[in-house]
Amino acid sequence: MTPPPSVIPAKRPECADPNMEFLSDFLISPFVDHGFMRRALVACLALSTGSCTVGVFLILRRMSLMGDALAHALLPGAAIGFLLGGLSLPAMSAGGFIAGIATALLSGMVARFTALREDASFAAAYLTALAVGVMIVSLKGSTVDLMHILFGSILAVDDLSLALVASTASLTLLGMAAIYRPLVVECFNPGFLAAVGVRGSLYHYAFLALAVLNMVAAFQALGTLMALGLLLLPAVAASFWARQVVTMALVALPMAAASGFVGLLVSYHAGVPSGPAIVLVASLFYIVSLLLGTHDSVRLRIAPPAHLRA
Amino acid sequence: MSAALRLVDVTVAYERHPAVHHVSVDIPEGACTAVVGPNGAGKSTLLKAMVGLVRAVQGRIEFPHRTRAKIAYLPQQSDVDRAFPISILDMVLLGRWHGIGAFGAARPGDIDGAMHAIGAVGLRGFERRPLATLSAGQFQRALFARMLLQDAEIILLDEPFNAIDARTTADLLALVKRWREDHRTVVCVLHDLEQVRAHFPHTLLMARELIAAGPTEQALTAANLLRARAMAESWDDAAAVCHPGEAA
Numbered sequence: 001m002t003p004p005p006s007v008i009p010a011k012r013p014e015c016a017d018p019n020m021e022f023l024s025d026f027l028i029s030p031f032v033d034h035g036f037m038r039r040a041l042v043a044c045l046a047l048s049t050g051s052c053t054v055g056v057f058l059i060l061r062r063m064s065l066m067g068d069a070l071a072h073a074l075l076p077g078a079a080i081g082f083l084l085g086g087l088s089l090p091a092m093s094a095g096g097f098i099a100g101i102a103t104a105l106l107s108g109m110v111a112r113f114t115a116l117r118e119d120a121s122f123a124a125a126y127l128t129a130l131a132v133g134v135m136i137v138s139l140k141g142s143t144v145d146l147m148h149i150l151f152g153s154i155l156a157v158d159d160l161s162l163a164l165v166a167s168t169a170s171l172t173l174l175g176m177a178a179i180y181r182p183l184v185v186e187c188f189n190p191g192f193l194a195a196v197g198v199r200g201s202l203y204h205y206a207f208l209a210l211a212v213l214n215m216v217a218a219f220q221a222l223g224t225l226m227a228l229g230l231l232l233l234p235a236v237a238a239s240f241w242a243r244q245v246v247t248m249a250l251v252a253l254p255m256a257a258a259s260g261f262v263g264l265l266v267s268y269h270a271g272v273p274s275g276p277a278i279v280l281v282a283s284l285f286y287i288v289s290l291l292l293g294t295h296d297s298v299r300l301r302i303a304p305p306a307h308l309r310a
Numbered sequence: 311m312s313a314a315l316r317l318v319d320v321t322v323a324y325e326r327h328p329a330v331h332h333v334s335v336d337i338p339e340g341a342c343t344a345v346v347g348p349n350g351a352g353k354s355t356l357l358k359a360m361v362g363l364v365r366a367v368q369g370r371i372e373f374p375h376r377t378r379a380k381i382a383y384l385p386q387q388s389d390v391d392r393a394f395p396i397s398i399l400d401m402v403l404l405g406r407w408h409g410i411g412a413f414g415a416a417r418p419g420d421i422d423g424a425m426h427a428i429g430a431v432g433l434r435g436f437e438r439r440p441l442a443t444l445s446a447g448q449f450q451r452a453l454f455a456r457m458l459l460q461d462a463e464i465i466l467l468d469e470p471f472n473a474i475d476a477r478t479t480a481d482l483l484a485l486v487k488r489w490r491e492d493h494r495t496v497v498c499v500l501h502d503l504e505q506v507r508a509h510f511p512h513t514l515l516m517a518r519e520l521i522a523a524g525p526t527e528q529a530l531t532a533a534n535l536l537r538a539r540a541m542a543e544s545w546d547d548a549a550a551v552c553h554p555g556e557a558a
Contacts (some may be wrong), residue, residue: 060394098536182412185404188394188441195361243440244395280443 030268037268039157043165043174043221044260044278047230050172052252053167055235056245057176057207060187066119068106069126069213070208071227073103075133078149078190078224083140087148089160093216096224100212103129104205115156133224152223152275168217175210179203183227184245222275230256240293255285312374314339314495315360315463319369320357327549329355332369333520339375340493342486344500344510346530347538351516353499354386358467358499373464384453386398386499388471392441399437402428405459417534418449426543427458432481454482465489467498471505477522517541 031037039228067192077099078092085091103125110121125244137146176183185193186200193200222229236253263278268278291298313336322330337343345353357407358364360361360371361383366490382405400426403416410416428437431451436444457465467486471479486509489496500506506513506526513529515521517538522529 148394178413184396188391188396189389189401189404191385191389192365192404194382197362198407198412242395244397248395254465 046169048256049167051231053176053249055231069122072126073129075224079133079136104208151273226275233282237289240289316372321368342496342511344506347516380463382457382460385465389421427455431455464495
C-alpha cells in the first residue's frame, strides 16, 4: 500500500513509510543531527570491543566486585585532575589511571603482607577513595560537576576522548591477545603456571592495568560509579549463553554495543544521564539472559529438558 | 645406582618450625620411589621443595643430570578451578608448555600427542568436553594425561589416588608402571602400604626427619613404622633453636 502523497515529507523523500520515518527520527536522527551523540556512540562502540574480554576475565577471576571497587577508586584521581585542570579530559584521565593502578597495587600488597583478605582490603581502599574523591570535587566544583564525574556526561565526549577510547580499545585487544594464554592458566590453575616456572602475578598485574585503562576510558560516558557497567554486565549476561572464554567475549560484544546505542537514545530522548541509561540497558540484557539463556538459566530450571539415556 | 635428585641436609620450615628436618637422601634415577609417613610428616613439603615451590631454609637439592625444567608435579590438592570454561584437550595441551610457551601455537604434532595422552588415560571421546563435566576420577585421569604430555624425566605425585576408585587407581598405576619401564624417575607420596609394596621398589619413610630410605622391604619394617608413628604431630612452641651440627 502506498501512503497518500501528503504524508511524504518534502525533505526526506526516501522515507516513504510513516512508521519508517518515526523510527528514523527516533533511532537515527539524534546521531545525524548532533555531533556529540555521534562521538558518544563511536566511543561506546569502541569501548565495547575492548572491554568485553576484560569483563569476561573479571568474572572468571572472580573479581567482579573487586573491579567495581577499582572503578570507584578512579574517583579521587579524577578529582585531583579536576582540581588541577578543571573538567579537562587528559588531567582527569591521567589522575584516574594513576589512582586506579595505585589502588590495585596497594590492595594487592596489603593482602599479601597482612592477614587481611584481598576483598576486604579492596573494600577498605575503595570506600576511602570514594570519600576522598567526593570531598575534593565538592570543595572546588559544583554539584553538576560532581554529577558529571559520578554518572557520566555524553556532552563531555570530545575528539580527545574519542582518541583515548580508541587507543584504549586497540591496546586492550592487543594486550589481551598477548597475555591470553598465561592469564587463562593463571585463572584456572595458578599452581601449574608456578610449577613450569612462569611468574603468574606479572600477567595478573598486566590484566589489572588493562582493566583500569578500560574503566578510565569508560568514565567519560558512564561516570566513575558506573564505569564497570559496560565491562561487566554484558560479560555476565554472556555467561548464560556461552561456555568458552572466546565465545563468551563474542556474545558479550554485541550486547555491549547495543547497550551503548540504546542507552544513548534513552539518555537523549528522556533527558537522563547517559551512564545509568546505558547500564540499565545492559542490565536488561543480563535479566533476559538470566531468564532465557542456554546455560543455568531460570527457563532451564523451571522446565528442564528431558534427560538422556547415558 | 645414580641419583636423579640428591637432597643434602634439607630443612624446610613454616614459621621457623621445621616440616622437613635435616633430610639427606638420594632419589634413585629411573626408579619408582614411594614417600611414606604419618600426616604432618613433611611428605608434601618435601615434594614442593623438589619442585621449587617452597624454599629450603637450610641444605640444598641437587639434580646431578638435569635442570629443574624436566619435572612434572601433581599436587595433593590441585588448585584447578574446575568450573573454568576450558576443554579437556586445551587443559591437557598445557603439558606441552615448555615447547609451546605463553605465545607459541600448538602444532599438529602437539595436538596429536594430547589426543594420544587423553586416549592413554581412558578418556577418549572427552577431548571437547568442558572440564566442569568431569567426575573426580576422570579429572585425575585428565591431570595424568597432562603429565604424560609433559614428557618429564622426573615425575612427582602427591597422594594421586585419594578419593579415586579401585579401577581408576589400577589404570593410573599402570601409567606409573609405564613410566618406570621408560626409566623415568617417579616419586610418589602414598598411604596405602600394600600399594607401596606392590608397585614401588624404593621407599622413603619420613616423620619430619628421615626414618629410613632404601629398598621397600628394608625400609618398611615394623620397627621403622613404629618409630615414624611416634612422631609428635603438633608444634612445640617452646622448641629451642636448632644449631647446625647438633642432633635434632
